[in-house]
Amino acid sequence: MDTRERLIESTRELLWERGYVGTSPKAIQARSGAGQGSMYHHFHGKPDLALAAISRSAEELRDRAETAFAGSGTVVERVAAYLRLERDALKGCPVGRLTQDPDVMADPDLRAPIAEVFAWLTGRLAGLLAEGRTSGELDDKLDPAATAAALVAALQGGYVLARAAGSAEVYAQAIDGALGLLACHAR
Amino acid sequence: MDTRERLIESTRELLWERGYVGTSPKAIQARSGAGQGSMYHHFHGKPDLALAAISRSAEELRDRAETAFAGSGTVVERVAAYLRLERDALKGCPVGRLTQDPDVMADPDLRAPIAEVFAWLTGRLAGLLAEGRTSGELDDKLDPAATAAALVAALQGGYVLARAAGSAEVYAQAIDGALGLLACHAR
DNA sequence: GTCTATACACGGATAGAC
DNA sequence: GTCTATCCGTGTATAGAC
Numbered sequence: 354m355d356t357r358e359r360l361i362e363s364t365r366e367l368l369w370e371r372g373y374v375g376t377s378p379k380a381i382q383a384r385s386g387a388g389q390g391s392m393y394h395h396f397h398g399k400p401d402l403a404l405a406a407i408s409r410s411a412e413e414l415r416d417r418a419e420t421a422f423a424g425s426g427t428v429v430e431r432v433a434a435y436l437r438l439e440r441d442a443l444k445g446c447p448v449g450r451l452t453q454d455p456d457v458m459a460d461p462d463l464r465a466p467i468a469e470v471f472a473w474l475t476g477r478l479a480g481l482l483a484e485g486r487t488s489g490e491l492d493d494k495l496d497p498a499a500t501a502a503a504l505v506a507a508l509q510g511g512y513v514l515a516r517a518a519g520s521a522e523v524y525a526q527a528i529d530g531a532l533g534l535l536a537c538h539a540r
Numbered sequence: 541m542d543t544r545e546r547l548i549e550s551t552r553e554l555l556w557e558r559g560y561v562g563t564s565p566k567a568i569q570a571r572s573g574a575g576q577g578s579m580y581h582h583f584h585g586k587p588d589l590a591l592a593a594i595s596r597s598a599e600e601l602r603d604r605a606e607t608a609f610a611g612s613g614t615v616v617e618r619v620a621a622y623l624r625l626e627r628d629a630l631k632g633c634p635v636g637r638l639t640q641d642p643d644v645m646a647d648p649d650l651r652a653p654i655a656e657v658f659a660w661l662t663g664r665l666a667g668l669l670a671e672g673r674t675s676g677e678l679d680d681k682l683d684p685a686a687t688a689a690a691l692v693a694a695l696q697g698g699y700v701l702a703r704a705a706g707s708a709e710v711y712a713q714a715i716d717g718a719l720g721l722l723a724c725h726a727r
Numbered sequence: 728g729t730c731t732a733t734a735c736a737c738g739g740a741t742a743g744a745c
Numbered sequence: 746g747t748c749t750a751t752c753c754g755t756g757t758a759t760a761g762a763c
Contacts, residue, residue: 356746356747370642371561371642372559372561372640372641372642374558374559374561374562375561375641375642375643377737377738377739378738378739378740379737379738379739387747388746388747388748388749389740389747389748389749390746390747390748390749391746391747391748393739393740393741394746394747395746398739398740399738399739399740445639445640446700449697449700449704450640452632452699452700452703452704453559453632453637453640453700453703454559454562455557455558455559455562456562458703464706467704468704468705468706471700471701471704471705472704472705475701475710494720494724495720496716496717496720498713498717499713499714499716499717499720500717500720500721501717502698502701502710502713502714502716502717503694503713503714503715503716503717503718503720503721504717505697505701505714506693506694506695506696506697506698506700506701506714506717506718507690507693507694507697507718508693508697509693509696509697509700509701510636510692510693510694510695510696510697510698510700511689511693511697512639513633513636513639513640513658513693513696513697514658514662514689514692514693514696516639516640516645517636517639517654517655517658517659518655518658518659519651519655523662523689526685526686526689526690527686527689527690527692527693528690529683529686529689529690530683530685530686530687530688530689530690530691530693531690531693531694531721533681533682533683533686533687533690534687534690534718534721534722534724534725535721537681537721537724537725538721538724543728543729564755564756564757565756565757565758566755566756566757574729575728575729575730575731576729576730576731576758577728577729577730577731578728578729578730580757580758580759581728581729582728585757585758586756586757586758728763729762729763730761730762730763731760731761731762731763732759732760732761732762733758733759733760733761734757734758734759734760735756735757735758736755736756736757737754737755737756737757738753738754738755738756739752739753739754739755740751740752740753741750741751741752742749742750742751742752743748743749743750743751744747744748744749744750745746745747745748745749
């Protein structure tokens with residue numbers, strides 16, 4: 354892995370662990386093993402490097418989700434496959450957590466990949482649910498867009514509960530609960 | 541409002557807007573109108589002041605929730621009343637957002653009030669749902685604990701989606717979706 | 728109780744040598 | 746490309762005067 358790559362990966366880790374405000378150039382340099390000069394040679398500064406890191410994390414999130422959504426099985430099975438992907442509940446979502454970062458939200462460039470991937474995710478999920486309704490797998494009372502938002506929110510909120518409790522168990526419960534509620538709409 | 545009080549309230553606002561890592565003593569002093577000396581006279585330092593602020597925010601969250609839960613109506617109505625309390629979706633949850641703060645999570649004192657209030661909240665909600673099941677208002681397939689976790693998570697995650705999108709609409713959708721799913725279990 | 732002065736490390740970056 | 750030197754403001758306090 355070359356220096357530029359190590360800088361991006363180290364930044365991704367640090368943004369995940371400490372957020373944007375909590376991540377200093379010095380910490381990035383220490384973790385990546387790159388010097389001051391190196392970092393500013395490859396990137397214009399902290400925001401530039403963060404943009405590369407955030408974009409990649411958003412892309413990864415999308416790819417993982419699409420893999421689950423595009424799998425085989427019924428709609429409910431594919432939604433469940435996505436919600437049950439392996440995740441470290443205590444670490445939180447590497448993308449979602451950045452929505453709490455004031456400096457990220459204040460910078461339209463940094464914010465864009467986050468806005469985009471969540472819009473895509475809820476839209477994709479809503480499409481799946483609509484498909485399930487059309488095929489008769491899900492009943493007509495289910496609102497695809499609202500339900501998609503609720504499911505993604507339950508996932509993101511599951512992280513919050515897990516971190517608050519210091520235990521991954523609540524996360525699993527939230528996912529179970531969300532799927533249990535969804536199951537009720539299956540025919 | 542005396543100086544001590546202004547310090548706590550200003551800290552609550554700043555923690556809400558910028559988190560713990562993003563909030564400096566200097567910013568607190570500026571917002572509260574208190575001087576350096578004043579702040580360190582009333583509190584031992586940033587963590588001490590933050591503890592007072594976080595505890596109060598947690599308490600406020602609990603009181604608002606309890607008011608909704610203890611209201612009149614069916615269980616589903618009271619849960620809906622809680623989920624539909626007026627909130628500024630774009631600001632996020634003043635307590636939940638702190639779970640993303642590495643320095644808060646690393647300090648057991650700061651973390652305790654957050655852990656406590658979320659444990660109480662999910663427990664209280666689970667109790668209500670169990671009550672609804674016993675009374676026959678909700679069907680037996682509903683798992684009270686898991687459903688309670690999912691509902692609280694949907695709320696917390698709704699904030700994440702709203703901030704990502706820069707719009708409160710997704711928050712409302714997530715809440716609607718969560719209640720729509722719950723409605724399905726009502727007899 | 729509040730103010731000013733002082734301290735020292737860190738955040739975030741630029742400049743220029745190699 | 747990478748390193749070292751340097752810069753200035755901020756973060757987080759402590760000390761002592763009023």
